[in-house]
Amino acid sequence: MEFTHEVIFCIVNDGFGDEAMNIAKKAGATGGTIINARGSASKSAESYFHIVIQPEKEIVMILVPSEQRDAILHALYREAGLETPGHGIVFSLPVDNVIGMNKSVGAENK
Amino acid sequence: MEETEQNVVPETPKRTDFEQRERVTAKYLKEMREALKRTKEPKKKEKELAPKKLELLVTIVNRHKAEFYQDLIQQFEVNMQMAMMARGTAAREILQILGLADNAKTVIFSVIKQDRIPDVKKALEEKFTTVNDGKGIAFTVPMTSVVGVAVYKFLTDNRKEVKEG
Numbered sequence: 001m002e003f004t005h006e007v008i009f010c011i012v013n014d015g016f017g018d019e020a021m022n023i024a025k026k027a028g029a030t031g032g033t034i035i036n037a038r039g040s041a042s043k044s045a046e047s048y049f050h051i052v053i054q055p056e057k058e059i060v061m062i063l064v065p066s067e068q069r070d071a072i073l074h075a076l077y078r079e080a081g082l083e084t085p086g087h088g089i090v091f092s093l094p095v096d097n098v099i100g101m102n103k104s105v106g107a108e109n110k
Numbered sequence: 111m112e113e114t115e116q117n118v119v120p121e122t123p124k125r126t127d128f129e130q131r132e133r134v135t136a137k138y139l140k141e142m143r144e145a146l147k148r149t150k151e152p153k154k155k156e157k158e159l160a161p162k163k164l165e166l167l168v169t170i171v172n173r174h175k176a177e178f179y180q181d182l183i184q185q186f187e188v189n190m191q192m193a194m195m196a197r198g199t200a201a202r203e204i205l206q207i208l209g210l211a212d213n214a215k216t217v218i219f220s221v222i223k224q225d226r227i228p229d230v231k232k233a234l235e236e237k238f239t240t241v242n243d244g245k246g247i248a249f250t251v252p253m254t255s256v257v258g259v260a261v262y263k264f265l266t267d268n269r270k271e272v273k274e275g
Contacts, residue, residue, distance in 0.1 A: 007168070007249065017199075018199065031199055031200030032198075033199070033215055034197050034198075034199060035194055035196040035217060061196075061217070093251050095251050096249070096252075097165075097167075097250040098247075098248070099231055099234050099235050099238060099248040100234075100235070100245065100247040100248060101247060
């Protein structure tokens with residue numbers, strides 16, 4: 001099965017959602033959706049990896065054509081990754097049956 | 111040589127032979143057809159029994175249209191939906207500065223049977239284009255595993271099975 005689109009999930013600390021979105025936009029994304037969330041990593045993992053996990057999080061969801069995925073993932077990893085104050089975790093999932101992106105995309109998915 | 115030629119003469123018994131064979135083959139054909147029918151029926155049942163694949167349908171719509179879309183999706187044998195508050199970030203900077211942008215969104219996660227996706231896709235496509243302020247985005251992610259028979263039955267909305275079992 002070939003997937004034409006992928007959804008990128010970027011989990012960042014509270015307040016960094018808009019920054020992550022700006023980075024993604026520079027890499028070619030058109031828009032995204034931000035959800036408020038709460039992290040729940042274990043205390044031992046926190047001390048092992050020397051990162052502080054603040055419970056308040058924002059999840060940025062960006063739906064992109066598959067060929068744009070790598071550029072956006074790399075940009076987010078570099079500028080909003082674990083090494084930055086945003087402590088971003090970035091991953092993507094393949095999706096199908098995409099509706100409502102734009103007309104040209106709809107024609108492709110017929 | 112003559113004797114062998116005489117042996118060829120009895121043609122009449124050959125004809126009856128042929129008729130007999132025809133009768134036998136007709137009988138066999140009938141039996142085979144019946145056997146085929148017998149094998150076909152249980153195959154159908156097996157197909158019905160095979161577990162249906164599930165997918166996660168993600169729909170992102172304006173917040174004040176969330177309930178409308180949840181009701182719409184529920185018509186397609188969907189038993190569980192989760193909605194969460196979110197905000198959109200599509201380029202509307204000027205409107206945002208003026209305080210006119212309404213970027214409040216709702217993300218709806220629904221667990222849906224794979225065979226209902228074409229129907230729900232058609233319905234959503236129609237509503238996205240026709241409903242005033244009802245524009246949105248939807249996509250599906252295939253689910254690879256579900257643990258528990260009861261959970262699967264709940265997710266597939268298989269009420270009959272649950273009652274009987």
